[in-house]
Amino acid sequence: DGGITQSPKYLFRKEGQNVTLSCEQNLNHDAMYWYRQDPGQGLRLIYYSQIVNDFQKGDIAEGYSVSREKKESFPLTVTSAQKNPTAFYLCASSIRQGHSGEQFFGPGTRLTVL
Amino acid sequence: GNSVTQMEGPVTLSEEAFLTINCTYTATGYPSLFWYVQYPGEGLQLLLKATKADDKGSNKGFEATYRKETTSFHLEKGSVQVSDSAVYFCALSVYISNDYKLSFGAGTTVTVRA
Numbered sequence: 001d002g003g004i005t006q007s008p009k010y011l012f013r014k015e016g017q018n019v020t021l022s023c024e025q026n027l028n029h030d031a032m033y034w035y036r037q038d039p040g041q042g043l044r045l046i047y048y049s050q051i052v053n054d055f056q057k058g059d060i061a062e063g064y065s066v067s068r069e070k071k072e073s074f075p076l077t078v079t080s081a082q083k084n085p086t087a088f089y090l091c092a093s094s095i096r097q098g099h100s101g102e103q104f105f106g107p108g109t110r111l112t113v114l
Numbered sequence: 115g116n117s118v119t120q121m122e123g124p125v126t127l128s129e130e131a132f133l134t135i136n137c138t139y140t141a142t143g144y145p146s147l148f149w150y151v152q153y154p155g156e157g158l159q160l161l162l163k164a165t166k167a168d169d170k171g172s173n174k175g176f177e178a179t180y181r182k183e184t185t186s187f188h189l190e191k192g193s194v195q196v197s198d199s200a201v202y203f204c205a206l207s208v209y210i211s212n213d214y215k216l217s218f219g220a221g222t223t224v225t226v227r228a
Contacts, residue, residue, distance in 0.1 A: 006157075031213065042118075042203065042218040043158075050213055090157055094214065100146035100165045101207025101214030105157035 002027045004106035006091050011111045013078070013085070021076045021109045023091035030096035032074035033103060036060060037088040046089075049074055050096055078111065086113045116141045120204045120219035127194055127226050135189040135222045137178075137204035145206040147171075147180050147187040152201040152221070161189075161202070194226045 004025045013019045025032065031050050035043040045058030049068040063082025068074055074093075078085045088110050092103040121136040139145065146165045150158040162171030167182035176191045187204060204219040 004157075033216075040220070042220045045216075048213075092158075096213065099214070100163060101209065101216060102146075102148065102160060102163060103216055105150075105159070107157045108155075110155075 004091060004093055004104060006089075006106040006109050008109060009107065011109055013111065013113050015113055016080045018077055018079050019111065021078065021089055021091075021111070023074045023076065023106060024072055025074075025091075025093045025104075025106075026072060027093055027104060028071075029093035029104070030071070031094045032068070033092040033094075034058075034064070034066065034074070034076045035090045035092065037090060037108075043090065046076065085111055087111060116145070116206060116208050116215065116217045118204050118206055118217055118219040120202075121222050122220070124223040124225060127224070129196060129226055129228050130193045131226075133189075133191045133194045133198070133224065135202055135204075135224070137187045137189065137219060139185050139187065139204075139206050141185075141206055141208055143208050145208045147178070148205040148207065148216075149176070149178055149187070149189050150203040150205060150218075152203065154200075158203065194224075196226045196228050199224060199226045 007022045033048040034046040047066040049055035065077045090108045091106040094103045117140045148163045149161040151161045162173040164171040164180035170179045178189045201221045203221045207214045
């Protein structure tokens with residue numbers, strides 16, 4: 001079945017540590033996205049990538065980094081510079097052209113900083 | 115800019131009650147409109163969409179009509195079930211700078227009691 005996988009589902013990190021969240025898709029989508037979700041709030045865009053080896057900052061990129069070396073993969077690193085990293089992180093993908101902009105989401109990773 | 119405003123929750127209903135969640139938007143150009151649903155601990159799933167004025171999206175008994183004159187996309191279901199308990203997000207997509215940008219509302223938590 002085609003879809004988006006994120007791992008791990010739950011992640012715990014000590015303050016001062018970097019941590020990388022995995023996102024893989026087999027939908028052959030060109031564009032991929034990372035969002036952050038906090039309780040009672042909507043989704044905020046962290047980074048997005050339209051093609052391999054290219055990505056752009058979203059609304060809240062500070063303290064995060066990404067890479068897009070393969071079409072299928074878009075890992076997110078939460079660095080120690082992120083002041084409040086505890087949140088639910090969602091990865092999404094979409095067809096880039098000729099579509100309504102609909103995005104497909106993974107199951108999410110819940111990150112807790114201890 | 116582009117933004118979505120949706121009804122604040124939480125909303126608590128009895129089974130078989132009528133559900134409506136208001137959503138209004140501000141957008142440049144001609145957005146596509148979406149309703150996403152998020153069940154506890156999961157990612158977002160597309161519930162329905164509409165891509166032009168007067169289109170009606172429908173799925174699983176839910177409906178929403180794209181009203182350009184009132185810039186609205188209200189979600190309705192005639193008879194809810196306990197399994198409809200979830201967070202519902204209204205979203206719009208606009209094509210900007212060679213890519214689609216998705217903007218989300220804050221989400222409305224719906225609880226259906228047996």
